Amino acid sequence: MGITYDDFLDLDYDPTETDLVCEFYVEPAADMDWDDAASRVASESSNGTWAELQVEGSIRDLSATACDIDEDSGTVTVAYPDALFEPGNMPQVLSCIAGNILGMKAVDRIRLLDCDWPEQLATSFPGPQFxxxxxxxxxxxxxxxxxxxxxxxxxxxxxxxxxxxxxxxxxxxxxxxxxxxxxxxxxxxxxxxxxxxxxxxxxxxxxxxxxxxxxxxxxxxxxxxxxxxxxxxxxxxxxxxxxxxxxxxxxxxxxxxxxxxxxxxxxxxxxxxxxxxxxxxxxxxxxxxxxxxxxxxxxxxxxxxxxxxxxxxxxxxxxxxxxxxxxxxxxxxxxxxxxxxxxxxxxxxxxxxxxxxxxxxxxxxxxxxxxxxxxxxxxxxxxxxxxxxxxxxxxxxxxxxxxxxxxxxxxxxxxx
Incomplete structure (x- = not known):
């Protein structure tokens, strides 16, 4: 079964308590509408690519989901399943949520504004000693x-x-x-x-x-x-x-x-x-x-x-x-x-x-x-x-x- 950009957009999705939820400011490229841009952000920052892929089973469970678009504020919300991340590895986490997406042609501008960190991922890091x-x-x-x-x-x-x-x-x-x-x-x-x-x-x-x-x-x-x-x-x-x-x-x-x-x-x-x-x-x-x-x-x-x-x-x-x-x-x-x-x-x-x-x-x-x-x-x-x-x-x-x-x-x- 093919997996396409459309599979990364679900505006009815309600993030779970284990999802890492990120808010982005986005300016879609001239040839992209908001749905196109949002789905590409979620795809590129998780397990998608530009070509349609034939995949089966649980791979789909690792896809990020663009779950909210606010055109007035220019923001897109993306929910990432916890299994995408290696616990306690901040470079890996950032390579997902602030990696290739910052250079995509699908957006003229994109900024990671805020994150809502789930407990399982957050507590895999030590936090401050004092x-x-x-x-x-x-x-x-x-x-x-x-x-x-x-x-x-x-x-x-x-x-x-x-x-x-x-x-x-x-x-x-x-x-x-x-x-x-x-x-x-x-x-x-x-x-x-x-x-x-x-x-x-x-x-x-x-x-x-x-x-x-x-x-x-x-x-x-x-x-x-x-x-x-x-x-x-x-x-x-x-x-x-x-x-x-x-x-x-x-x-x-x-x-x-x-x-x-x-x-x-x-x-x-x-x-x-x-x-x-x-x-x-x-x-x-x-x-x-x-x-x-x-x-x-x-x-x-x-x-x-x-x-x-x-x-x-x-x-x-x-x-x-x-x-x-x-x-x-x-x-x-x-x-x-x-x-x-x-x-x-x-x-x-x-x-x-x-x-x-x-x-x-x-x-x-x-x-x-x-x-x-x-x-x-x-x-x-x-x-x-x-x-x-x-x-x-x-x-x-x-x-x-x-x-x-x-x-x-x-x-x-x-x-x-």
Whole structure:
């Protein structure tokens, strides 16, 4: 019996609780109507092809079904039977739902907008080891947002300069020092030297402040080297590692998650390269889905944007954060990190938009302070504490000269 594109379309189909249900934005090609385009999305992403196939029996049970078309919103819903997926294998899952379909001639544009993950598939992944509990288990943030900074310039600082900036930021009140996404093991700042010298300054800052501090160490590398860097971080007493999750790939993230559990390390996810998938609003893969994948694979923090307040493109940061905080079959949640063009004057609006169960990270908004990194850190910490407590930032600035200086310099304007 032949199987054709028509077999992948059933607008009366009601997805089962074990189906992975995906919502796509679709613009059909000029020679395709909505039914044609929807059926081809379901076919190509499951077990169909362009030619009519003669098949019998249970193969049909593995076909995806385009079960809803909303021409007004331009969306198509596709339900995938659970048996299509290898449990715990995120690259395989994405090769189905975000693979060849993104290049099909049958559609001019297609974007994976959202996924409804069934329990059996979702719980085949570990999820985060800590999630938002890092605020209290690994740090002293309590109910306020955790605070972080990245040394600037992004790259080029020597190891001594990098570690000194960390000390100034930590003693100024920030919880975390973070490597930038393109700093790994370069000659001007070698990985192991940076690890040991930064942690020495971390220990010094903890002794002086009485607060717990830590370091988001970028272990991004090829697979074996990356795991060795995770081991080294644990050996030297670092509580976190950072991974560029998109550029390394999800299989590598899954390996890091497994290795970090051995050591009790948390994972900070940097999303460098995400805009290659999500910046064009009508094509690619949404940041919402990338964040979902990151949670399943087991990161504890991930950058999700600033709700339009920073230097990067606006996106549905509140909606993404809500999903990361939400219930998912008992898997731990994720702490969203707001970063990219932030400074103290933006903190009240940021927390109004996103709440306090986040991290607030500023680079230039700390190190660009007229009085230097230590003063910039004090300004950011005070702004975060004030906003979390509902205290007007102008009142906070009256007792914190560093914050007053930051507001004089940047006001509440968004940088570009």
């Amino acid at each position: 999630g938002t509990s890092v605020k209290s288990e690994l740090l002293d943030a309590g109910e306020r947002p955790i605070t972080a900074t990245v040394p600037k310039p992004k790259v080029g600082l020597s190891t001594d300069q990098h570690a000194q900036i960390g000390y100034e930021a930590w003693t100024g009140g920030l919880d975390l020092l973070k490597d930038d996404e393109n700093l790994t093991d370069q000659a001007f700042n070698p990985f192991e030297d940076r690890l040991t010298e930064s942690l020495a300054q971390r220990d010094r800052a903890e002794d002086e402040t009485g607060e717990t501090k830590s370091y988001l160490l970028n272990v991004t590398a090829s697979g074996t080297e990356m795991l060795e860097r995770v081991d080294l971080a644990a050996e030297h007493g670092c509580e976190f590692v950072m991974v560029d999750v998109v550029t390394t790939g999800w299989a590598a993230v899954q390996q890091v998650r497994e290795r970090c559990e051995r050591h009790g390390l948390a994972i900070h996810a940097h999303r460098a390269m995400h805009a290659a998938f999500d910046r064009v609003p009508t094509h690619g893969v949404s940041m919402r889905v990338l964040a979902q994948v990151a949670r399943l694979c087991g990161v504890d923090h991930i950058h999700t944007g600033t709700a339009g307040l920073g230097k990067l493109e606006n996106e549905d940061t509140p909606g993404i954060n809500e999903w990361l905080h939400g219930e998912l079959y008992g898997l731990n949640d994720v702490l969203p990190m707001a970063s990219g063009g932030l400074h103290p004057g933006l903190v009240p609006a940021l927390l109004d938009a996103l709440g306090t169960n986040i991290g607030v990270q500023a680079g230039g908004g700390v190190h660009g302070h007229p009085d230097g990194t230590h003063a910039g850190a004090k300004a950011l910490r005070r702004a975060v504490e004030a906003a979390a407590a509902g205290e007007p930032i102008a009142d906070a600035a009256e007792d914190t000269p560093e914050l007053a200086t930051a507001i004089d310099k940047w006001g509440t304007e968004t940088p570009r």
